[in-house]
Amino acid sequence: MGDDRPIGVFDSGFGGLTVARALIDLLPSEQLVYVGDTARYPYGPRSAEEVRAFAREIVARLVDVDDVKMVVVACNTAASVALDELRATTGVPVVGVIEPGLRAAARATRNGRVGVIGTTGTVASGAYANAARRLRVVAEVTCAACPGFVEFVERGETSSDQVHVLAERLLSPLRREGVDTLLLGCTHYPFLARTIADVMGRDVVLVSSADETAFDTRLILESTGLGAAPRPAPEHRFLSSGDVGWFVEMGRRLLGPELERAEAVHFRAAPPPAAESR
Amino acid sequence: MGDDRPIGVFDSGFGGLTVARALIDLLPSEQLVYVGDTARYPYGPRSAEEVRAFAREIVARLVDVDDVKMVVVACNTAASVALDELRATTGVPVVGVIEPGLRAAARATRNGRVGVIGTTGTVASGAYANAARRLRVVAEVTCAACPGFVEFVERGETSSDQVHVLAERLLSPLRREGVDTLLLGCTHYPFLARTIADVMGRDVVLVSSADETAFDTRLILESTGLGAAPRPAPEHRFLSSGDVGWFVEMGRRLLGPELERAEAVHFRAAPPPAAESR
Incomplete structure (x- = not known):
């Protein structure tokens, strides 16, 4: 019993590797196939239609070539614009990286005030505000x-x-709001958890999108009977559409030693996005 | 787009109607088919093998006859002994009523001390303690x-x-433990939420298994693309294996006015269980 097919995880680049890390830690019998679309990175400044097309292309590859049993959209931008379409058109379960953290943060707050931090692009997109409305979050x-x-x-x-000073400045509006729960709404931010916790104070609970996405993935695998049978840690696969050597070098910092090598994957070429401020 | 088939919900009796209530409130476009196995109620004192056979029989009926797209095991006893088997053998997603609440409580605690209250049978079964181990809950x-x-x-x-005095007595061990989060691990208990909150104190967060099960159901429907398209509230169906009139009369107290009538459903006869103390 158990379904030994891999789980597909994708991001525009490296950030989703923190989600992959959380999945590996929580679900040690599951094999991952990670796609980092570094050739078309970053997605933030691109149009929603363009991001949806990229997401469709990557998911088609994961399902048709890599035979994944489930897809984790570990990219805030793609999750905010493409999730509904992917869920309706893909024959396997799909989870995004926005809703799990938001749901957990809304559950964790005592005073009903939740803060969310993310990149400029994510916050400007209104993805978290929209998800809060859709999930009818009362906080x-x-x-x-x-x-x-x-x-x-x-x-x-x-x-x-330097990073402490920056955090003091960027987080001060949330401290003034008196949030008692802070969602790290960017897959890179758990690496700054100590600095963020120092600035926000020990009473503020930090919620990691990556961890919560892994918890939701486990729930979906279990409820659908798609979990792998217990087995020794399988070898994960990492695919990059850009420079593979760069991907491995950068990626190891975020994922850890399991990222020994990466394979090249090719998608349709796309013009570089306009300059982005993250 | 959207899957308009119903969601199957079952319990040994009435308690699962609070889960049905939460599902109706959270997912107003979804239709429910509820089975209350009142002819063989209660499950608590029965052997695990017997409960597993009942659960198999009810789920087969829900899937084969009622064409449900998902099953919610709204019975603590059945969820604790039959969930793994049902998930492995049923072609639709299956959620139980134990893990969602436990996961939410573990997420909500600040001091790492979670209390769980349930019937004598549920607590004696070790279902929550087992689930906490399995989910690697650190609280x-x-x-x-x-x-x-x-x-x-x-x-x-x-x-x-009287109920206040009883609550004072039964909850005092949890107050001594200093739990800051209390999981209502029985589908009847949300009706006592005010009394329980008075006794535990306003700083203790109450988590409802019924609400959390509904949240997890929504997540599974969405991630698998099985959610119904938006539509006016569909008419739900209620099936009882015992006295239908009694089911409607008792059930309306727990579910509300949507329970206008119930249909009879027949399962294999089983001897009454030994006397139970709940």
């Missing part, structure tokens, strides 16, 4: 963009004075 | 049996001095 949700956080994480600089 | 989970609560609810007596 008051305040979003704050944190431009610069991703760059600090990608440089490996997660606890310097 | 300390303390269970307390609350014999008598179900009888008060079924008499419609939810805020009398």
Whole structure:
């Protein structure tokens, strides 16, 4: 018994590797196939229609070629614009990275005030505000963009004075709002959890999108009978549409030693997006 | 788009109607087919093998005759002994009533101390303790049996001095433990929420198994693309294996006015269980 097919995970780049990390830790018998669409990264500045087309293409590849039993959309941008369509058109369950964290944060708050931090693009897209409405979250949700956080994480600089000063400045509106729960709405942010916790204070609960997405994935696998039978840790596969060496080097910082090598995958070419401020 | 087939919900009797209530409120476009196996009620004192056979029989009926797209095991006893088998053998997703609440309670606690209250049978079965281990819940989970609560609810007596005195006595071990989150691990208990909150104190968060099961059901429907398209509230169906008139009369107290009539359903006869103390 058990379904040994892999779980497909995709992101525009590396951030989704923190979701992959959480999945590996929570579901050690499951095999992952991760697609990082680094050739067309970042998705943030692209149009919704373009992102939906990319997402369709990646999911078709995961389902048709890699025979995945489930798809995790580990990209905030894609989850916010493509999830409904993917769920309606894909023959396997699909989870996104926005709703699990929001649901958990709404559950965790005591005073009904939840903060969400994300990239400028994610916050501007209204993805969390829309999801809060759709899920009928009763808590008051305040979003704050944190431009610069991703760059600090990608440089490996997660606890310097500079990042602390930046966090003080970006998080002060949420402190003024008195949020007692803070959702880390970008897959890079768990690396800054200590700095963020120092700034917000020990009474504020931090909720990780990556962890909550892994919990929801487990629930879906179990309820649909799609979980793998217990087995030794399978070898995961990592596919990158851009420079494979760069992907491995950057990716190991976010995922860890399981990322030893990556394979090339090719998608339709797309023009580079306009300059983005994250 | 959308799958308009009903959701199957079953319980040994009436308690699962609070789960049905939560489903109706959260998912107003979904139609329910509820089976209350009142002819063989209660399941608590029966052997695990017998309960598994009953659950198999009811789920086969729901899938083969009623064409349900998903099954909610709204019975603590059946969820604790039959869920794995049902998930592995049923072609539609299956959720139980134990894990959703436990997961939410573990997420909601601040001090890591979670209380669970249930019937004597549920607590003695170790269902919540087992689920906590299986889900790798890190919180300390303390269970307390609350014999008598179900009888008060079924008499419609939810805020009398007597029920308050009983609650004081039964909940005092959990107060001594300093739990900051209390899971109502029996589908009848939300009717006693005010009394329980008075006794536990306003700082203790109450988590309802029924509500959390409805949230997980929504997640599974959405992620699998099985949700119904938006539509006016469909008429739900209620099936009882015992006295239909009694089912409607008792059931309306727990579900509300949507329960206007019930149909008879027949399962294999089974000897009455040994006397139970709930």
